[in-house]
Amino acid sequence: MNAKEQLEIIKQGVVELHGEEELLKKLEKGTPLRVKYGADPSAPDIHLGHTVALNKLREFQELGHQIVFIIGDFTAMIGDPSGRSETRKPLTTTQVQENAKTYQDQVFKILDPEKTDVAYNSGWLSKLMFEDVIVKLASRSTVAQMLERDDFSKRYKEGVPISVLEFLYPLMQAYDSVEVQADVEVGGTDQTFNLLLGRDFQREENQEPQAVLTLPLLEGLDGVQKMSKSLNNYIGVTEEPKDIFGKAMSVSDELMLRYYALLTDVSVEAVKKEHPMEAKKKLAALLVDRFHGQGSGEEARNQFEQVFSRRENPDDMEVFETSDAEWVAGNLVASSGCAASKSEANRLVQQGAFRINSQQIKDPKQIVNLQNDDVVKVGKRQFRKIKIKK
């Protein structure tokens, strides 16, 4: 495929491409490009938000290029301030290592391991002398530049603390680009500053500056904030089919269109013509298929319709084993793990969330007599099948 055609593919779905001409020239050389992507192993779960960028990387790989996947094990000790309104808690080395490992396993659900170099940035960052930090990093950016960034200026205005440490984060990320001699770096739009700084750093080291490719940020399930683990508004790629399906179904119609646009090749125009619920089910199934294999989406859909449309019990219920047949309602809810505490259990019962074999019981103190295969339901999605131990 010629360089121009490649560029067209690369540009699809991209918000901004800095250094387009340079990129074209590099593509014309015909040698595989080194495409950098950095991941912060502070939260080990990869979710749909990440997959926007990962899919782009996958495209690069299909075009024959090499991915340099950087695990920011060193930078994770600081925490990326991008888009955040508060200082992140630093992680311990052990935590970071564990996270990094699970992270990698998940990434290869999407990326081709053959065409991926994995690098830990502690490999070079931890070896820097203080002098290097001053000369190579700190001297190359100004406070004004930093404060120009939304996240910092906002915090500064609001009197929310900003650690000097956090100013170092973009610098380290930029330095990574120098180390791995990246031709391209891919990231979310919130990364723009960090990515562009990489270009400056490379120029100073007499390298060709990397092309910078920013991708849209995927909104989380709430439809407002960006998808992230800490906000708990995400769909993780390793989640159970029924959870992926259920979460996808719970998004608003508007957000569904956004997900279609950012996560699939399906034309949004076509989707708009469909019944929203049907479209949403298709999206949900598509996502399940993607992470659990062909056919699993269909299965998840059937389960979903069984449980929620027809209000039947799911096929696979957690079993609650007990030797007592007689229970106080509230205790049963708590003991079976359907509520975090006894008080919560009692509350749920009072609010009418508790059903046993479809029969609602509202008094937490009521005695219920259990039999084998009775089904306890708490709320919309918690089911327990009863087994009486003799």
Added chain:
RNA sequence: GGGCAGAUUCCAGAGCGGCCAAAUGGACCAGACUGUAAAUCUGGUGGCUUUGCCUUCGAAGGUUCGAAUCCUUCUCUGCCCA
């Protein structure tokens, strides 16, 4: 280093010395309505051996019959001055 302000339950934020497990909003949970959508409405959101008891308002002490509220010291944060 000096001065000032502040630290409250998941978050933001209110809290006269008793009526404070602590207003209000957000978030979340449950119920109703639905397309488990959104919107809307209702209720709820520390724990427990639950009409009462226990733990909580940065930390530790103290005053008081009684403290989130007053005093002392400490820790942390912001602002101003150097």
